[in-house]
Amino acid sequence: MLATKIAHQLHGGLYPDDTVNGRAVVLGERTRPDGELASADLAPETLHALRDLGASSSSSHLRSTPEAGPPRAGNVLDVTLLPLPLPEDxxxxxxxxxxxxxxxxxxxxxxxxxxxxxxxxxxxxxxxxxxxxxxxxxxxxxxxxxxxxxxxxxxxxxxxxxxxxxxxxxxxxxxxxxxxxxxxxxxxxxxxxxxxxxxxxxxxxxxxxxxxxxxxxxxxxxxxxxxxxxxxxxxxxxxxxxxxxLPPNTLLHMPESDVEAVLDAGAGTARVSELFRRTAGRVVGRAAVATVAAQLDVTRRVRGGQSGSRDPLASEGIVVLGGAYDWQRDAARDLGLPVPRRTEYVAGHVAPVQEGWDGPVALGPSGLSLRPAAPDDRAPFDPLWYGERRENR
Structure with missing residues (x-):
């Protein structure tokens, strides 16, 4: 019964990180002044149950919680199992x-x-x-x-x-x-x-x-x-x-209704645009863009121009930045957005910088500047902000 109780309360988290905390029923063990327990202090049933869970019989690997006070028969004892030293190899x-x-x-x-x-x-x-x-x-x-x-x-x-x-x-x-x-x-x-x-x-x-x-x-x-x-x-x-x-699975972590809205948005560019609308402020993996666009060349659906999503999103005050370019990673950082890695993108709400603004700005290769904005404060900006810069990959 004791082994079952301890296993039920400790085994589910056995060595998930560096320590395992749990509770065990005391059968009359005695504690030392420093609050530690040694194998000689434990009832055989308790020691056997803890060993089954991978605990060491050494007092350096089995401790009671000092605040709990001296354990008495029938009490509940807080127990910490520390990771065992790895065998030499x-x-x-x-x-x-x-x-x-x-x-x-x-x-x-x-x-x-x-x-x-x-x-x-x-x-x-x-x-x-x-x-x-x-x-x-x-x-x-x-x-x-x-x-x-x-x-x-x-x-x-x-x-x-x-x-x-x-x-x-x-x-x-x-x-x-x-x-x-x-x-x-x-x-x-x-x-x-x-x-x-x-x-x-x-x-x-x-x-x-x-x-x-x-x-x-x-x-x-x-x-x-x-x-x-x-x-x-x-x-x-x-x-x-x-x-x-693990780099996140963008579509998996979106609400199902959002995924359906993205996939039903129309042609490839429209689907990609809808994806960025619904994920503003979050990193989007290349695979998610490829899945939504139904093509491997995702840059075609992201970049500016008639076939890309950047121009229509710029008219809505949404910027799309890719991790393949140093300056776009810097822009994401300046706008307070998550910084995408090489195979990732991030969209954000922005507005052109107006006179008197003294907050953070992101300078584009063209010399135009954007500032971060709230969803209800975003404003259209000129797609020329992206410029034609392609160096510093």
Whole structure:
């Protein structure tokens, strides 16, 4: 009963970040003056339950909350499980260092995962933008695409029996929609594995390296003899990125009514214009523009002129800036808008600068200036503000 209670309250958040907080029923344990607990202080049932959840028996990894006061039989004790020290593994550490050197902040990996989602959605031809719109076989193929695209991006060598060779060591790459769901084949037992998860809905991803030792695997297996990491095994993952930001899926995070309005707006340019109207102040990914425009050459639908959305939107006091140009990123920053990355756009409400304005301004290549505006304060501006500048990509 105690193990069930502790598992119910702690297991759902087991090692999501750096610590795990929860509550456990006290069976008469005694606490030391510093508020810490050691294994000798715990009733056997409590210690066993906490060990099942990956807690160390060392007092440095199991603490009571000092404010709770001395625990007494039948009381509830606040417990913090701190992450266990990773087992020594020079090969794992070498792989982690190599991966960190290639992508220190994880932004490249995040973009690879974003592009892989969009590759599978194939919105230009299908108008799909959600995971639940995919066929079962396509979902199964996603992990393979992730492995291929990561290898292309980082130029990992081929392994002899596993997917990659990184820093001279064989590494198997495994993707799962949810943390802990990685299916490890027999040939990966005892080997290093790169474990990856990504949530398009939550706009997060994680990537880590773990050695799939026999003692860290669950006993059960599927018909292909693949197994998963146990709770103790998951606690030994060396995370390079944990719940890091994934470039957002613009259409997925829009209200369904807005998406329908965009897709029903008419021809390609009209749809793109409607997209920017409804996403002002938010970054819009290239894939969203391509899906709405139903063509890969999205710049044609964004740029000025008769075939682009910038001119009609300028007449409404809406500016559209792309991350492919330094000056447009600077303009976004000057206007207080999110700064788009190379494959992103951002629209914002603006107005021409009038005499007496002493707030922030964005100077265009033509010498014209715009100021930020509220939705009900925006005003038309001359599309010549964009100029013809194409340098500083």
């Amino acid at each position: 020079d090969a794992r550490d070498s792989v982690v260092r190599e991966m960190e050197g290639l992508d220190p902040d994880g932004t490249i990996t995040g973009q690879v995962l974003r592009d892989t989602f969009d590759q599978l959605y194939d919105g230009v031809r299908t108008r799909r933008y959600r995971w639940d719109q995919l066929f079962k076989t396509e979902k199964t193929h996603f992990g393979t695409l992730v492995e291929i695209n990561l290898q292309r991006q980082f130029e990992y060598g081929d392994g002899d029996k596993l997917d990659y060779r990184i820093a001279g060591h064989e590494v198997d790459a495994k993707y799962s929609q949810g943390s802990g769901g990685w299916m490890l084949p027999p040939e990966a037992v005892g080997e290093l594995c790169m474990v990856i998860t990504a949530s398009d809905r939550e706009s997060t991803f994680s990537v880590g390296v773990v050695r799939a030792s026999e003692g860290l695997l669950n006993a059960g297996q599927n018909r292909d003899a693949k197994r998963t990491l146990s709770a103790a095994g998951r606690a030994t993952i060396a995370w390079l990125q944990k719940d890091a930001p």
